[in-house]
Amino acid sequence: MTDLQHQDAAVPPSADGDVLQVEHVSKKYGAVTALVDVNMHLRQSEVLGLIGDNGAGKSTLLKILCGFQPPTSGRIILEGQEITLKSVDHARSLGIDAVYQDLALVNQLTVYQNMFLNREPVRWPLLRNRIMKKQAKEHLDDMGVRIPSVDAEVAKLSGGQRQAIAVARSVYSDAKILLLDEPLAAMGVKEGAIILDLVDRLKSEGKVSIIIIAHNYGQVLQVCDRVNLLQGGRITLDKRSQDTSAQELTDLVVAEYRKALEERQRADRERSA
Amino acid sequence: MTHVSGTAQQAAEVVGQPQQQPPRGVMRLLRDVGALLVRQREATVFIVDVLLIIYFGFISSTGRSAFFTKVDLINLSQVAAQIIIISLGEVMLLICGEIDLSVGFIYQLAPFIMYFLIVDYHVPGLLAILIALLSGPAIGWVNGFLTVAMGLPSFIATLGTGFVINGIVLTWSGARQVEIPPEVQGFGAWLGRDAWSEIIWAIILTVIFHILLTRTRWGLHTVATGGNQLGAREAGVSVARIKYGNFMLTGMLDALVGLMVAFQTSIIDPTAGGYQPMFYAVAAAVIGGTAMLGGSGTIIGAFLGGIMLAVLTIGFSVIGISANPLPIVFGGAILIAMIANVQLTRLRERGRA
Numbered sequence: 001m002t003d004l005q006h007q008d009a010a011v012p013p014s015a016d017g018d019v020l021q022v023e024h025v026s027k028k029y030g031a032v033t034a035l036v037d038v039n040m041h042l043r044q045s046e047v048l049g050l051i052g053d054n055g056a057g058k059s060t061l062l063k064i065l066c067g068f069q070p071p072t073s074g075r076i077i078l079e080g081q082e083i084t085l086k087s088v089d090h091a092r093s094l095g096i097d098a099v100y101q102d103l104a105l106v107n108q109l110t111v112y113q114n115m116f117l118n119r120e121p122v123r124w125p126l127l128r129n130r131i132m133k134k135q136a137k138e139h140l141d142d143m144g145v146r147i148p149s150v151d152a153e154v155a156k157l158s159g160g161q162r163q164a165i166a167v168a169r170s171v172y173s174d175a176k177i178l179l180l181d182e183p184l185a186a187m188g189v190k191e192g193a194i195i196l197d198l199v200d201r202l203k204s205e206g207k208v209s210i211i212i213i214a215h216n217y218g219q220v221l222q223v224c225d226r227v228n229l230l231q232g233g234r235i236t237l238d239k240r241s242q243d244t245s246a247q248e249l250t251d252l253v254v255a256e257y258r259k260a261l262e263e264r265q266r267a268d269r270e271r272s273a
Numbered sequence: 274m275t276h277v278s279g280t281a282q283q284a285a286e287v288v289g290q291p292q293q294q295p296p297r298g299v300m301r302l303l304r305d306v307g308a309l310l311v312r313q314r315e316a317t318v319f320i321v322d323v324l325l326i327i328y329f330g331f332i333s334s335t336g337r338s339a340f341f342t343k344v345d346l347i348n349l350s351q352v353a354a355q356i357i358i359i360s361l362g363e364v365m366l367l368i369c370g371e372i373d374l375s376v377g378f379i380y381q382l383a384p385f386i387m388y389f390l391i392v393d394y395h396v397p398g399l400l401a402i403l404i405a406l407l408s409g410p411a412i413g414w415v416n417g418f419l420t421v422a423m424g425l426p427s428f429i430a431t432l433g434t435g436f437v438i439n440g441i442v443l444t445w446s447g448a449r450q451v452e453i454p455p456e457v458q459g460f461g462a463w464l465g466r467d468a469w470s471e472i473i474w475a476i477i478l479t480v481i482f483h484i485l486l487t488r489t490r491w492g493l494h495t496v497a498t499g500g501n502q503l504g505a506r507e508a509g510v511s512v513a514r515i516k517y518g519n520f521m522l523t524g525m526l527d528a529l530v531g532l533m534v535a536f537q538t539s540i541i542d543p544t545a546g547g548y549q550p551m552f553y554a555v556a557a558a559v560i561g562g563t564a565m566l567g568g569s570g571t572i573i574g575a576f577l578g579g580i581m582l583a584v585l586t587i588g589f590s591v592i593g594i595s596a597n598p599l600p601i602v603f604g605g606a607i608l609i610a611m612i613a614n615v616q617l618t619r620l621r622e623r624g625r626a
Contacts, residue, residue, distance in 0.1 A: 088507070089509060092509075100507075103501060103503045103504045103507060104504060104507070105501070105504060106496070106497045106500040106501040106504050106505060106568075107500055107501065107568070108496055108497075108499075108500035108501075108568040108569050109493070109496060109497060109500065113493060113497075117493075117497060117505070117508040117509075117510065118494070118508045118509040118510050120490050120493065122489075122490060125488075125489050126484075126488045126489060127488055127489060127490060127493065129488075
């Protein structure tokens, strides 16, 4: 972690207690470099905010971590063992599960059907609906997710409730590491609170570790233990949430933008001169 | 009468003594029926079916009650069965986001396969029937391959296979009708020659497909595939398997109907089928409440939709009105059903909000 540019209050990396380590990961798409020597670690039952502006490389890193695409170089270490993620299914079987806001659930199915999708208990050839409903209800109650009924069609629910169910489903399928992609995007304050409460609860239970990918810092800082800032494919900041502020993060992003703008203007001037 | 609970009271009123509390009971009944109509698409179609049967059976008297001769009822049941059986497959395909336009040509091909296996290759009768039935899933697999593996829209893929099969049938048969070979006449009773055999098949298959759609993983995954293909795939549902499977099931049903029509008439006709069975089957599915965009649909609705189309077809011919305006009625029925479908969905969603 020597390449950090803003080291002042950086959290020292600890080999023990890290559930996931990302070492020297780079990703190139042809001539375009999306990630440059990214180093990141996630502790057991920690909530890490991975923030950055559009195009900073958040989605690329997410796709690598959830097994959708391999990195060009670098290593991913899960609980001390280097792993090569072959597919999303493979990552999921190792306990790494990404939850996307938009495509997580099937609107036409009920809550319990979504919770058990592809893991339905069957007394051949029939589904065991009563068991599914009972377990879905118990599990959602355990997690403090409140919905009108597990029989409700998902289309009936609000965005926050839908996302909470998607997260609950991942936890229920024994995910160890949850990757939440923009969990608060396009969500009202009350809706967002459902998710933040859920993350808080998972944190206090300590069974899962969570990476929240977001471009809105304010709400994320409330719930994260630590934040990493991605800028231009590099991690430029790694701090505990209490040691930073939305203001500092905004300043960094704006400063980077100004710098890039100035460089471009200078280049333009030199060309025209 | 002691009012133990609301539902018990309600049931008692409906079954036994509605006159005890007439205004409340009737109002509640009306409200419940109203709620049922909004909630359950099938209920609307069922009521329309009953009204149509009453109309053609009693009211439109042109000398005789239309549906109360045995011949008429047999005709009705056969037409209904043929529409219903094919629409069961179309419902499954429409729910998972696909459609099969080749159904009427699979139906054309199957009896000819049986015929030529027996006449040219001396295959035993029962085996020939089995192979003919399996030609349906085989073509369904090709439709699945073109849609899933080649990435064609199923509308185009099955349009293509439909034409190809049609050409094969016409070439192979020399565009000539043939008679059912005597070797399989014995099995014919089960497969359409016996007057009620077709509707019995239709009812049994409707029950099986209703259970398949609503009570099994296959049905659940079919809905998930059509509702949110990416999400279903994310959850690990094998979307490709679901689509192949439903094309193959549909093919099997088409082949069955093709054989039944051949046995019913004792003639194998190279011009039977065509696009008409597909249009009827899709119309029945849509009238029954199946969405063209995937993700929702019902088997019972398709059954009732098939009955509706059959009642209209036979009803018009029996009461002696020219068959020429019949397509107007069909078109109207489809449009009204679709408008009801869309508007009731909107109403339901408003009720939720």
